[in-house]
Amino acid sequence: MQEHTFWGKGRSIADLHQMLKGSAAVVSLWQKNELVGFGRASSDGIYRAVLWDVVVKNELQGHGNGRLIVEALLSHVAVNKVERVYLMTTNQQGFYEQIGFKHNIYQKLMIIDRKL
Numbered sequence: 001m002q003e004h005t006f007w008g009k010g011r012s013i014a015d016l017h018q019m020l021k022g023s024a025a026v027v028s029l030w031q032k033n034e035l036v037g038f039g040r041a042s043s044d045g046i047y048r049a050v051l052w053d054v055v056v057k058n059e060l061q062g063h064g065n066g067r068l069i070v071e072a073l074l075s076h077v078a079v080n081k082v083e084r085v086y087l088m089t090t091n092q093q094g095f096y097e098q099i100g101f102k103h104n105i106y107q108k109l110m111i112i113d114r115k116l
Helices: 013-021 065-075 093-099
Strands: 025-031 034-043 048-056 084-087
Touching: 013 034, 025 065, 034 065, 048 065, 065 093
Parallel strands: 048 084
Antiparallel strands: 025 034, 034 048
């Protein structure tokens, strides 16, 4: 799946496994024995959750697969009762707006970049 994201290129399978292991919710989409999509969320279970890394294989985009992953994450027990769900995305704002996410002008994303 790394080839379907800009952030996944060059990352090891072991590191991606650790990333998913540390998530409160993980949803995967399979076609026979092939992983064709996934998404994840971090959550405190009551106040805040963040959706991350929703990825669908390029040739399967535009067929409702991304929506299926997002809806599964939103209904996951770690996310479904939190009062506010945030979303981290770089390129697909229009897709998430169709699902109901809105731009938030009151909060700012800040970052410490620790890339080596």
